[in-house]
Amino acid sequence: MHKVDRPGFFGIAASLIAGLCASGSSYVLLAVTGPWAQSRLVPLLGSALVGLSIAGGLAWGQRRGRHRSRPLPADDAASARAQIDVSEARFRDIFEQAAVGIALCDADGVVEQANARFLDLVGRNTHETVGRRLETLLGTPETTAPHPFEHATASWRCRRADETDVWLQVSRTPCGEGTGQALPFIATVQDITHLHGAAAALAEEEHKLRAVLGTLGEGVIMRDADGRVVLHNTAAARIFGLDDADTAAFHIGSGQLRFVREDGEPHAIDEFPSMQTLRDGEAHSGVVGVARRDGSTRWLWVHSKAIMAPEGTPSAVVSSIADITRMREAETRLRLADRAIDHSADAIMITTAEGLILRVNPAFTRITGYSADEVIGHTPALLRSGQHEPAFYATLWESIRRTGSWQGDIWNRHKDGSLFAERLSISAVRDASGRLSHYVAVFSDVTEARAKEQRALHMAHHDPLTGLPNRNLMADRLERALSRATRDQRQVVLMFLDLDRFKEVNDSHGHAVGDALLKGVARRLEDCVRDSDSVARQAGDEFLILLPDLEDGGRAGQVAAKILSALSAPVAVEGRHIAISASIGIALFPTDARDADTLLAHADTALYHAKGAGRNTFRYFTESMNAEAERRQRVEQQLRAALAHDRLQLAFQPLRHLADGRIVAMEILCRWRDSLFGDIDPAHFVAETGDVALLEAIDRWTLARACREAARWHAAGAGVPVAVNVSARHFRRDSLVDIVGDALADAGLPAAQLEIEMPERILHDPDPQIATTLNRLKRLGVRLVVDEFGTGCDSLTRLKAYGIDRLKMDRSLTAGLEDSPDQQAIMNAMIALGHHLDIEVLAEGVDTAGQHDRIMAAGCRLGQGRLLDAPMNPAAALDRLKSAAAP
Numbered sequence: 001m002h003k004v005d006r007p008g009f010f011g012i013a014a015s016l017i018a019g020l021c022a023s024g025s026s027y028v029l030l031a032v033t034g035p036w037a038q039s040r041l042v043p044l045l046g047s048a049l050v051g052l053s054i055a056g057g058l059a060w061g062q063r064r065g066r067h068r069s070r071p072l073p074a075d076d077a078a079s080a081r082a083q084i085d086v087s088e089a090r091f092r093d094i095f096e097q098a099a100v101g102i103a104l105c106d107a108d109g110v111v112e113q114a115n116a117r118f119l120d121l122v123g124r125n126t127h128e129t130v131g132r133r134l135e136t137l138l139g140t141p142e143t144t145a146p147h148p149f150e151h152a153t154a155s156w157r158c159r160r161a162d163e164t165d166v167w168l169q170v171s172r173t174p175c176g177e178g179t180g181q182a183l184p185f186i187a188t189v190q191d192i193t194h195l196h197g198a199a200a201a202l203a204e205e206e207h208k209l210r211a212v213l214g215t216l217g218e219g220v221i222m223r224d225a226d227g228r229v230v231l232h233n234t235a236a237a238r239i240f241g242l243d244d245a246d247t248a249a250f251h252i253g254s255g256q257l258r259f260v261r262e263d264g265e266p267h268a269i270d271e272f273p274s275m276q277t278l279r280d281g282e283a284h285s286g287v288v289g290v291a292r293r294d295g296s297t298r299w300l301w302v303h304s305k306a307i308m309a310p311e312g313t314p315s316a317v318v319s320s321i322a323d324i325t326r327m328r329e330a331e332t333r334l335r336l337a338d339r340a341i342d343h344s345a346d347a348i349m350i351t352t353a354e355g356l357i358l359r360v361n362p363a364f365t366r367i368t369g370y371s372a373d374e375v376i377g378h379t380p381a382l383l384r385s386g387q388h389e390p391a392f393y394a395t396l397w398e399s400i401r402r403t404g405s406w407q408g409d410i411w412n413r414h415k416d417g418s419l420f421a422e423r424l425s426i427s428a429v430r431d432a433s434g435r436l437s438h439y440v441a442v443f444s445d446v447t448e449a450r451a452k453e454q455r456a457l458h459m460a461h462h463d464p465l466t467g468l469p470n471r472n473l474m475a476d477r478l479e480r481a482l483s484r485a486t487r488d489q490r491q492v493v494l495m496f497l498d499l500d501r502f503k504e505v506n507d508s509h510g511h512a513v514g515d516a517l518l519k520g521v522a523r524r525l526e527d528c529v530r531d532s533d534s535v536a537r538q539a540g541d542e543f544l545i546l547l548p549d550l551e552d553g554g555r556a557g558q559v560a561a562k563i564l565s566a567l568s569a570p571v572a573v574e575g576r577h578i579a580i581s582a583s584i585g586i587a588l589f590p591t592d593a594r595d596a597d598t599l600l601a602h603a604d605t606a607l608y609h610a611k612g613a614g615r616n617t618f619r620y621f622t623e624s625m626n627a628e629a630e631r632r633q634r635v636e637q638q639l640r641a642a643l644a645h646d647r648l649q650l651a652f653q654p655l656r657h658l659a660d661g662r663i664v665a666m667e668i669l670c671r672w673r674d675s676l677f678g679d680i681d682p683a684h685f686v687a688e689t690g691d692v693a694l695l696e697a698i699d700r701w702t703l704a705r706a707c708r709e710a711a712r713w714h715a716a717g718a719g720v721p722v723a724v725n726v727s728a729r730h731f732r733r734d735s736l737v738d739i740v741g742d743a744l745a746d747a748g749l750p751a752a753q754l755e756i757e758m759p760e761r762i763l764h765d766p767d768p769q770i771a772t773t774l775n776r777l778k779r780l781g782v783r784l785v786v787d788e789f790g791t792g793c794d795s796l797t798r799l800k801a802y803g804i805d806r807l808k809m810d811r812s813l814t815a816g817l818e819d820s821p822d823q824q825a826i827m828n829a830m831i832a833l834g835h836h837l838d839i840e841v842l843a844e845g846v847d848t849a850g851q852h853d854r855i856m857a858a859g860c861r862l863g864q865g866r867l868l869d870a871p872m873n874p875a876a877a878l879d880r881l882k883s884a885a886a887p
């Protein structure tokens with residue numbers, strides 16, 4: 001081809017390639033040898049010039065065969081020349097005005113010619129373009145191929161002279177047939193910047209989509225209509241336990257993974273939500289279990305939705321896959337916990353952090369009697385038994401606050417009001433943030449177990465026959481008593497009692513009667529001692545009696561005598577009356593021994609002596625104590641005889657008005673003269689541990705005689721109330737009121753004329769019988785007087801409660817008046833107190849004029865003492881009354 005034709009030809013060819021020129025355009029080819037031929041260039045396939053139909057017999061560019069030219073005649077040559085010029089001009093125009101950039105390059109890729117569009121695209125002029133390598137002008141190829149022109153078409157990013165970038169699509173068409181050598185070529189260049197922008201935007205969108213899919217916790221899988229995976233995210237791969245490649249190649253029916261239904265049976269492939277969706281185009285969801293390669297099973301919630309093809313059939317299905325394994329496990333745990341709560345044999349109660357009941361189980365209802373409806377919304381306080389102090393609950397909550405839990409036994413109240421013991425465990429529950437959210441209480445009814453424990457404990461410590469403490473419990477109590485006594489510097493008495501000739505009872509009446517007798521003896525022994533004392537069965541017919549806080553060990557003999565007396569009456573057993581007696585050995589702590597074993601051994605030794613002394617008696621371990629006890633026993637016997645023969649005496653001592661000496665009452669004192677002890681107050685002598693019957697007899701005798709005397713004074717016109725001391729112990733007995741009533745009635749004395757004096761400690765005694773006695777005496781109309789006042793202090797509040805009429809200040813206060821300003825101050829306070837309470841105050845023991853003056857100065861109006869009157873006999877008393885009554 002002639003050189004000048006090349007641009008036109010290649011322009012046409014390039015235009016054809018680019019589809020810009022209509023197929024079938026005519027042009028002339030100049031053969032290399034000179035003659036011309038007109039050819040028709042026909043694009044046959046796309047942009048590749050693979051065939052030419054040549055007019056005028058010229059063949060060019062056929063894939064096989066060479067270009068041949070045919071010679072023309074001379075006239076025709078001139079005409080052809082003219083045509084060629086026209087054609088050339090036209091082709092040049094076409095070349096220059098082509099809408100695509102065209103560059104003619106030699107075999108080395110050096111640009112030989114370039115059209116205007118090419119220059120425009122690469123942003124350079126002809127001078128800067130021609131003679132430079134095409135690659136240099138185009139910039140950077142987008143292809144990753146080793147040589148950018150390996151492909152016929154490639155994209156280039158071209159940095160133009162003005163520094164702007166343009167994306168170019170460059171097509172390269174070699175000129176000539178391949179001979180293994182490089183050929184010149186035509187490069188057609190199109191601006192695809194706009195296309196490249198769209199592709200980049202598309203790629204950006206795809207990138208975003210993939211990024212979003214990648215961040216999803218849920219798996220996403222897109223399948224085509226055949227069920228093949230066309231898209232998936234990493235979460236899907238993770239959920240299935242597959243790598244990305246396996247997931248991409250995954251097909252449900254491939255058997256790569258095993259799928260199960262919720263019931264554990266294999267999952268049919270066509271029941272998969274995705275398969276159903278592909279079938280009917282509807283959305284489907286469901287739970288699918290997948291047995292993974294690592295052996296674990298994950299539970300999946302699969303939701304599938306179709307992507308519909310224009311013809312209305314599903315072209316693809318997108319499944320979102322959520323791993324609900326943990327949720328299902330949590331649900332399973334919850335279901336289990338729920339069942340465990342409902343079926344627990346232990347009661348369970350769940351409350352809010354504020355303590356309001358949220359839930360209880362059937363065992364709670366069984367144990368407490370309350371249904372769920374009755375307690376929900378309430379606090380557990382409705383179960384409170386009232387058996388525990390507030391401090392108990394304070395400790396309980398303190399433990400929960402400190403350690404988060406509490407365990408222990410607690411008494412609660414059933415709906416029917418009965419008490420039950422529960423073994424309770426309370427735990428505080430905190431939420432994920434560590435905040436207290438609930439309390440859980442679990443408890444079981446241990447009432448029966450507690451009762452059994454108590455029974456077992458009782459059996460371990462008590463004698464089954466008599467119910468008394470056994471030797472173990474007694475040993476324990478003895479140890480404690482000794483420690484306390486050491487601390488408080490008090491005495492402890494231990495008595496060892498053994499029935500006399502008990503063997504004979506067994507032998508003559510049988511063992512069963514012997515047993516019954518032992519029980520009877522046990523009851524009598526218990527009746528003889530105070531609650532604070534202990535009686536225990538040591539063995540066989542041996543008993544121990546512990547008196548843990550006796551002020552005076554000498555009184556132990558009185559208790560022993562009382563016990564012997566109590567046992568002297570025959571015991572009724574099965575219709576028979578069995579006579580029995582006992583011997584008692586007494587040992588004192590710390591006088592006789594300083595430890596329990598030695599004390600017991602000494603009591604046993606004393607018992608041996610009591611047996612040796614003929615039985616039915618007691619013996620102290622210390623001989624001197626025995627002599628004292630014997631003397632006391634003898635005195636009591638004589639006192640009984642004196643009482644029986646009315647040989648006791650009365651002494652009288654007036655209670656006077658200090659200002660004018662008026663007698664306001666006459667105190668009567670019972671006196672008895674013993675050859676050994678001299679003048680004694682019998683009631684005081686018998687005192688606390690003496691025989692109650694003897695005490696009662698003395699009080700009865702004194703009250704009767706006092707009332708009779710007072711009645712005589714009244715009859716003689718010198719009536720003043722008579723004051724009688726009643727032993728403290730007598731106030732604990734019901735009989736006192738009757739004895740007083742009888743005495744008043746027998747003497748015909750108005751009750752207001754009798755004053756009953758009681759020791760102050762009576763007011764401290766918690767025995768309810770004392771309040772009853774005092775109230776009944778007050779209703780009877782007698783006046784009540786507190787004797788020995790000032791020896792205690794918390795009795796003050798009871799003065800008014802019992803309607804006390806007069807306080808007699810103890811003589812010890814009066815005695816110290818002259819020497820001690822303190823005593824004076826105490827007395828002043830007492831007198832003021834009496835006045836404020838509207839109770840008469842009398843000072844006892846007014847023996848000196850100094851005392852008299854001080855008492856008067858303190859405002860005390862009443863006194864009694866040797867300065868005023870010595871105790872006197874009845875005749876003298878009457879005389880004194882008469883003279884006092886005289887104007």
Ligand SMILES: Nc1nc2c(ncn2[C@@H]2O[C@H](COP(=O)(O)OP(=O)(O)OP(=O)(O)O)[C@@H](O)[C@H]2O)c(=O)[nH]1
Nearest residue numbers: 498499500501502503504506511512514515540541
């Ligand atoms: N019925 C009965 N008898 C018992 C029981 N335990 C021991 N004995 C009997 O009590 C009697 C105790 O006798 P002793 O204390 O040794 O002698 P005694 O006959 O009481 O004579 P003295 O103690 O010397 O006055 C024995 O015959 C024992 O068999 C018991 O639980 N029930």
